[in-house]
Amino acid sequence: MASTPEGITEFLDDTLLFGGLEAEVRERLASIALPRSFSRGELIFSEGDPAEGFHLVRKGRVKVFQLSAEGKEQILHVLWPGEPFGEVAVFAGMNYPAYSEAMERTETLFFRRDAFLNLIGSDPIIASNMLAVLSLRLRQFARMIENLSLKEVPARLAAYLLSVKPEDRSKVHLSISKSQLANLLGTVPETLSRVLSRFQSQGMIRVKGREIEILDQEALEEICG
Amino acid sequence: MASTPEGITEFLDDTLLFGGLEAEVRERLASIALPRSFSRGELIFSEGDPAEGFHLVRKGRVKVFQLSAEGKEQILHVLWPGEPFGEVAVFAGMNYPAYSEAMERTETLFFRRDAFLNLIGSDPIIASNMLAVLSLRLRQFARMIENLSLKEVPARLAAYLLSVKPEDRSKVHLSISKSQLANLLGTVPETLSRVLSRFQSQGMIRVKGREIEILDQEALEEICG
DNA sequence: CGCATGATTGACAGCAGTCAAGATGTGTGG
DNA sequence: CCACACATCTTGACTGCTGTCAATCATGCG
Numbered sequence: 001m002a003s004t005p006e007g008i009t010e011f012l013d014d015t016l017l018f019g020g021l022e023a024e025v026r027e028r029l030a031s032i033a034l035p036r037s038f039s040r041g042e043l044i045f046s047e048g049d050p051a052e053g054f055h056l057v058r059k060g061r062v063k064v065f066q067l068s069a070e071g072k073e074q075i076l077h078v079l080w081p082g083e084p085f086g087e088v089a090v091f092a093g094m095n096y097p098a099y100s101e102a103m104e105r106t107e108t109l110f111f112r113r114d115a116f117l118n119l120i121g122s123d124p125i126i127a128s129n130m131l132a133v134l135s136l137r138l139r140q141f142a143r144m145i146e147n148l149s150l151k152e153v154p155a156r157l158a159a160y161l162l163s164v165k166p167e168d169r170s171k172v173h174l175s176i177s178k179s180q181l182a183n184l185l186g187t188v189p190e191t192l193s194r195v196l197s198r199f200q201s202q203g204m205i206r207v208k209g210r211e212i213e214i215l216d217q218e219a220l221e222e223i224c225g
Numbered sequence: 226m227a228s229t230p231e232g233i234t235e236f237l238d239d240t241l242l243f244g245g246l247e248a249e250v251r252e253r254l255a256s257i258a259l260p261r262s263f264s265r266g267e268l269i270f271s272e273g274d275p276a277e278g279f280h281l282v283r284k285g286r287v288k289v290f291q292l293s294a295e296g297k298e299q300i301l302h303v304l305w306p307g308e309p310f311g312e313v314a315v316f317a318g319m320n321y322p323a324y325s326e327a328m329e330r331t332e333t334l335f336f337r338r339d340a341f342l343n344l345i346g347s348d349p350i351i352a353s354n355m356l357a358v359l360s361l362r363l364r365q366f367a368r369m370i371e372n373l374s375l376k377e378v379p380a381r382l383a384a385y386l387l388s389v390k391p392e393d394r395s396k397v398h399l400s401i402s403k404s405q406l407a408n409l410l411g412t413v414p415e416t417l418s419r420v421l422s423r424f425q426s427q428g429m430i431r432v433k434g435r436e437i438e439i440l441d442q443e444a445l446e447e448i449c450g
Numbered sequence: 451c452g453c454a455t456g457a458t459t460g461a462c463a464g465c466a467g468t469c470a471a472g473a474t475g476t477g478t479g480g
Numbered sequence: 481c482c483a484c485a486c487a488t489c490t491t492g493a494c495t496g497c498t499g500t501c502a503a504t505c506a507t508g509c510g
Contacts, residue, residue: 066367068375069450076367091353092360097367120353127352128316128345134359135317141366142291142301142322148373149411150293152465179488186374191466193490209475225294377497404456416498418458434507 008033008109011058015082017129018056025123032119033109038102045096051089053112057081060106061175065183066098075184077140078103078176084133090116103176148186151225154195156185158224161205165214174210233258233334236283240307242354243281250348257344258334263327270321276314278337282306285331286400290408291323300409302365303328303401309358315341328401373411376450379420381410383449386430390439399435 008030012018018029036055038044044055044062055062062079076098079085089096090113120126147156160181165172174181182192196212199205204220206213214220233255237243243254261280263269269280269287280287287304301323304310314321315338345351372381385406390397399406407417421437424430429445431438439445 066371066375068371072375074371074374076370088360088363090360091356092364097364121349124346124349124352127349127356130356131316131352131359134356134363135313135315137363138313138359138366139317139322141363141370145301145366145369145373145411146291146293146299148370149299150291150297177488188467189489190468190491194466197490402456413499414457415459415500419498422458 015056015084017082017084017133018126019129021123021125025119025126028119028122029111032115033111035107036110037105037107040102040104040106042102044100044102044108045086046099047096049096050094051086051096051113053110053116054084054087054090055100055108055110056084058107058109061103062100062106062108063103063176063180064098064100072188073099073183074186075180076144077137078180078184087130087133103180153185153187153191154199155224156187157192157195157199158220160185161212161214162217162220162224165217170214170217172212172214174212177210233260237281240281240309242307242309242358243351244354246348246350250344250351253344253347254336257340258336260332261335262330262332265327265329265331267327269325269327269333270311271324272321274321275319276311276321276338278335278341279309279311279315280325280333280335281309283332283334286328287325287331287333288328288401288405289323289325297413298324298408299411300405301369302362303405303409312355312358328405378410378412378416379424380449381412382417382420382424383445385410386437386439387442387445387449390442395439395442397437397439399437402435 009023009026012026012029012033013021018026021029033056035058038060045051047066057079059081062085063075064077064079064085065073065075067073077085085100086096120130147159151159161172164175176184178192178196179189182189185192196205196207199220200207202219204214204216206215234248234251237251237254237258238246243251246254258281260283263285270276272291282304284306287310288300289302289304289310290298290300292298302310310325311321345355372384376384386397389400401409403417403421404414407414410417421430421432424445425432427444429439429441431440
């Protein structure tokens, strides 16, 4: 079909949300998917914008965040290829509850609410997958709330480092800048910088730019409680 | 049917989750619902418990919360009759991600995961309603994260007061104790007490036990940003 | 009436945010 | 290849919110 760009159905099958669907359904999904692209730093939607659908990241990275009255941002999550965002607005409320911005050159597929809701009726697996995705997000959010209210910055940092640490290696590569990491952890760059250097002076980690080497995993686990 | 206690189907129709279903489906839901009851202060499930299903509050009130290493609790939400909890564990992961406790004498209906997942396939409305419920929760959590990371305690309190304020009246009745409210707002009773008395001395509210009268709504709105 | 729970108040300390300046790193254009 | 502009990161000094500890006071229930 001329209206479905190359490789969309294959891409969809690789995602958690649309994996394992029957070919015919995937074909229909592809036919309602609208390709969009954004340049680095471009705002995709703002809090309060009327929501006509949701996005699926195809290439690049997107951050979803909230802004305080003073302009400080709190990152809710960073989305990678294969992950959806803005989907909450499809099922509840008419407006996006947060901001989203492309962190680099990004391509997405946009699904219009009405077209998508139609499709969801045709294959219960879609709804089921979406339930799983939303449930995972709720878990992430719950953990975030726990970290913000019950843990101090060092504990949040330790938890983050351990969560992104590969199983077998001790080297961690930060996929976002330290400023952005600070916003994700609910703090400011200055504080993050101080904690990082304290960890380093205590011999728990070694920091070189965006590369962080875990030297004492047990100490980090101790700190994060 | 002998196995479905009185009034269950009627009760289900009043809930957001199971309202608007066909009578036959509601009948089947009622037939797999297991009535349970808990006394005040009783733990319903703990973080990490294997999750075999979820609850729907029938009478009473339940709090869902997390505990820090030092024993401080952060309330994620307080559930009233008609609201489900523990449902996230049905769709993602095998364990409950938090604690839940009856705040007073409470009765619930328990739905076993496998039986419920079977039913969900038979009526897409159930999945659709569940998506709406999860989406609403995600919005609540996102707002909670915003409040915790971007607002100070006075702003969180102001936001809470305004959120529970009835449209037409200025009297607010706290449905939970001030200690519990402190935990919900991510602070401690001492701090909450201080902020309440400061608001009062500034003439913004009047506090009498659990009754709080909003005297200057605009000032509160100003504070919550 | 007495105990248990919750609420308040005071004194104190410390984590972390703000402001400001300097250092480091990165990318671009000459 | 270098130099400059810009963003990011780091460091220092300082302030203040808020948590902790402790004691007192109110409330409600048996």
